[in-house]
Structure formats: structure tokens, C-alpha cells
Amino acid sequence: MILTNTEEVPGRAIREFYGVVTGSTVRSKHFGKDLLAGLKNLVGGELKGYTELLHEARQEAVERMIEQAKSLGANAVVNIRFATSSVAQGAAELFAYGTAVRVD
């Protein structure tokens, strides 16, 4: 599966469009990690626990998007965008969306 955030796949022509595909995941923060992050908040700097959490969540959202694209018979997803929304206190939704296409 070819993934890009450009409108076309550079160097290849798009043959068919299959529409928008999406993938999302809702994650809540881990109690222990949040405690550590709270301590880290005193000295500042990167909250590694959160970086990892969001990285994993985003990857899962992308995986789900790929599944959907595969089921449509696409071999690429173009113009991918990411978005985050906060669903509830301490939980966030991450989602990825793009256009499923078939390229040469």
C-alpha cells in the first residue's frame, strides 16, 4: 500500500478513485504514565510517554485506514490528513483519512 499526503503519487498516474477512507482510534491515558508526566511537568521537556502513546495510536488509525482501502481494492491512499479531537476528559480520538486510489 502506497501512502502519501500529496494529491497524487509522485511518478505514477492514478487510474481509479475509490473515495474517502478513514481510520480512527480513541485512546485514554495510562495512569502510571500520566503520573510520570505530571512529575515531568515540573521540570519541563518532552513527555515521552505521551509521544509514544500518540505515535502508537496514530499508527493504529493508519492501519485501519489501510484495511478499508484494501477492502475497496485500492493500492494507494493519497492526500492523507491527520486530526485529533478530545472526546472526554483524559481521552482523545486520533484519526487519519485520505482518498483511496488505484495507481499504475
Add this chain to the structure above:
Amino acid sequence: MSPELIQPLFDFGVPLFLLALGYFAGTMAEKSHYKSIRVRELRLRRMPTTNLRRPPPHWRIEKVALVAGSTVISVDYFKRFLAQLRGFVGGRVRAYESLLDRARRESILRMKEEAAKQGFDAVINVRLESSNIAAPLRNDRGTAGVEVLAFGTALKLIRQP
């Protein structure tokens, strides 16, 4: 010590200690982070990275992939205190500027490092997004952090002989 002495010691001592801790640890962390950012930026400076949507027409492309890099960063106790003071008079909050600058440059670097690791030569259509995750719980307590995400399309070029 009498309780009358211990109480003010707690009231002023603890915040002062946290301010000092935030100041020293925060400043040290920022210095070493900037140093590492500069070194890595220099190392990756030959990898073209652009937010243009299309590659230059003469490039011949072999392979493409989506690459991303992200950082969640939080501000230290001392800077938060400075920013709150700033809130009274308004104006430039320098304490937060460097924080976001670091997060953004770090995210771009991580994205480029991922592209380099996978053998790509350039990254086009780079987009930067920031979101306020882990918003502070009730009345400013809890963990506050901002996430900066950088993503783009990595290209592997066909080398002309």
C-alpha cells in the same frame, strides 16, 4: 520549631523549591536539547525538505511513502510561573516560544530521520500540526502538554548514472 514557623515555610518554601528546580532543570534540558537539534539539523541538511506539494519536474521517482514525526512537550514550573506573570501585562511570552520552537524542530527532525532510515532522499509536502493534548484538568492542575506533528511524503529518487 513551632507550628507558626513551619506553616509559612511550607507555603513559601515548596513553591520556591519548585521554581528553582524548574529553572535549573528546565534551562539545562533546553540547552542540551538545542545542542542536539543543531547537530542533527546539520547532519540532515542535505536532505531536501519542502512544503511544496509537488516535486521538481526533473526528479525521477522510484518510491514514495508517508513519514511522520511527533513530539509531546511540556513547560517547566518556572516558565509557567513567568507566563502567568506575563498574563497580567500582556505581550510576548518568550518562555513559551522556545518550547514550541523546540517541539516543532524536533518533530521535523524525527520525520527526516525516519525518511533517512528507510533510505529516502527527500521529503515533500511537509505539514505541521499542533494540538493541545492532555489539557490541564480542572483549574490548571494536571498535566499540560502540546503535541507537534510533522508529516510529509518521502521520495526515493532514481540516481542518474
